[in-house]
Amino acid sequence: MIPEFGHYALILALCIALIQGILPLVGAHYGRREYLVLARPTAQIVFMLLAIAFVILAWSFYVNDFSVLYVAEHSNSQLPVMYRLGAVWGGHEGSLLLWIFLLSTWTILVAQLSKALDEFMVARVIGVLGLVTSGLLLFVLTTSSPFERLLPAAPDGRSLNPLLQDPGLVFHPPMLYMGYVGFSVAFAFAIASLLSGRLDAAWARWSRPWTTAAWVFLTLGIALGSWWAYYELGWGGWWFWDPVENASFIPWLVGTALLHSLAVTEKRGGFKSWTVLLAITAFSLSLLGTFLVRSGVLTSVHAFATDPKRGIFILIFLSLVVGSSLALYAWRAPKNTLGGKFSLSSRETFILLGNVFLVVSAGSVLLGTLYPLLIDALHLGKISVGPPYFNSVFVPIMAPLLVLMGIGPWTHWKNTNLISVIKRLWLAGLVAVCAGIAIPLIMGQFTWLAGLGFLLAFWIIASGCLQVVRQARLGKPTRSFIGMQVAHLGMAIFVIGVTMVGAYQEEKDVRMLAGETVTVGGYQIQLVGVNRVPGPNYQAMRGTFLLSQNGKPQATMYPEKRSYFSSTMPMTEAAIDVGLTRDIYVSLGEELSDKAWAVRVYYKPFVDWIWGGCLFMALGGVLAISDKRYRIKLKRASA
């Protein structure tokens, strides 16, 4: 019976979400207070119903109810409890439920934290979110209910894909979705302001912390996914330009542009229509990402479902959302696009240029992702667009953006004397050039690409340091300022990591017998032996490797090759010795003749800086949200 309650909860949630989506909007349009006040309570009820549905699904996994089709397909009685709960979003239906549940979480947060906002605005924002919720609930109920029964019940489940049996599954999807879905708030604010015709600085101030919060989650979610792929897929890459990775990265790029554009709208009242357009685009791209991942039109690690009906539904939903919001935009957006006056050498110009680079790079990634689909749809053959395309397009577009990042923060709103900025920045330029030449030489080999990477990273770092020193002299810096510096520093750290790994990583595939040693990046790795060890729901062949440097032992590493009982698919579990300046990565291939094993070893300098940089970016976002001016406004308004 219990799963049926979950299903009823979803149906009820759809009905209430429709009320939440329609009546407050109608009320706001005609000024009917009795409809307006429905916004908050309906949002709360939808949230509770979805929470109930979610808990029930988790419960079905917990008690191994294999009469539920979704549970039978994604779990197994031998699966450890943590992964059983993670398996709730380990497949298509459950991850959609998670999507909607998080959407309603954002809605409820907006409803609770926007007490100071005027009633009409709140009603419109919650109403728009209600419409989006209804659309997705309709999708779940018509094409992919997680509560569908399997009769007779399966004796045991098919189990979770071994790739997903990892703590990463527990954290990566919720984080990523929190970010994806979070852009719906920025979207709802944009649509609400278009509806009300009040696109002003107050609107930007309200949506800015929400957008930053979504961006923080998305940054963390993408970084977690990348880190997960690095250690779990077993073959040492950190980014594959896989279509699904791109699907999360494109909204990130547009979201980053949105963050910066919102700053102009808040501080100077400029770029209004551009900001609104970015908010609509960021959310539409999140939906497009969902469509690409869930429709199975793309070949990817994440494409676990192929059902054309689902694809068509999301496509229709997507075109409805994009079409209606763009129509509204065309009708209501302010005509004066650039807003307040500013000169060519002003912060506005730099942010605008940065925006152009971000949006163009997002477009180029989108094009590379969709191109094979387009060619296939036109029956021109089947092709694949690989990492070389993305690298050769993305890097040249990003490089000038990083140059701008060193200058932009020095400029003032409205007008800046560029000569005085250059006078202050010559030292940063010098440091950057020296670093760009010296570091590759220290690492032992100069390449232009590595030189460029270090030059840009140190340009941002040096420029940031100079600015922090200057600001400290002028008085106590605001949290926003610190947040911006920390996030930009994160970008520089990220660039250092990427450059180091790209230019100086060493990789070897070797055949090894027990007792043999392989040398990589100045480290010696000796195979001691391989033996069989049991796991909770698998058998593993575990290698024992001794890692040493110049004869001094450093660590013992245990990579594994696992075979899960519930599947015939083997799994490679890499062993990684993590360090601040390098990772040593060992994974076990197959057993070859004469008890020899195929082994892959990597020396990856500074690879952890890639994710460390993302952490700094996210931290910067958190600092920016905690800025006093958002809190003061709340207090004053509630007093």
Add this chain to the structure above:
Amino acid sequence: MKPRYKRGLIIVAALVVIGIAALLILNALNSNIALYVTPSDVAAGKAPQGQAFRIGGMVKEGSVKRDDLTVHFVITDLVKDIPVSYTGILPDLFKEGKGAVIQGRLNTNGEFVASEVLAKHDENYMPPEAKHALDQAQKNGSNK
């Protein structure tokens, strides 16, 4: 400066960025696209010469032979077979009788030298490109 000129300058700057990006994209698309070719088409000599491409199909049962780190196997659409060699560690899901997608070039002996073997996803998954090759071969077979 007059606002009209200023706006014009900004638009020109944006167009320049977009134009350069478009050039980069076209250039990159030209040299970095891998065409999918079915084993039958490869056997018929329709594969691009001197350029990397991809083959989708099934790994033929009993065809995998190891020579230390180099692996020889046959990829097939059940009509034509193409011999393949690959040096390195194969992905976990590479298996005889299962679908796979490989990227590489033909050498002068008609052997496909793979630089990349893609067989990810879960065990019940068939890459659409591999399925396409099998369907295509079947269709042609029944027409004859």
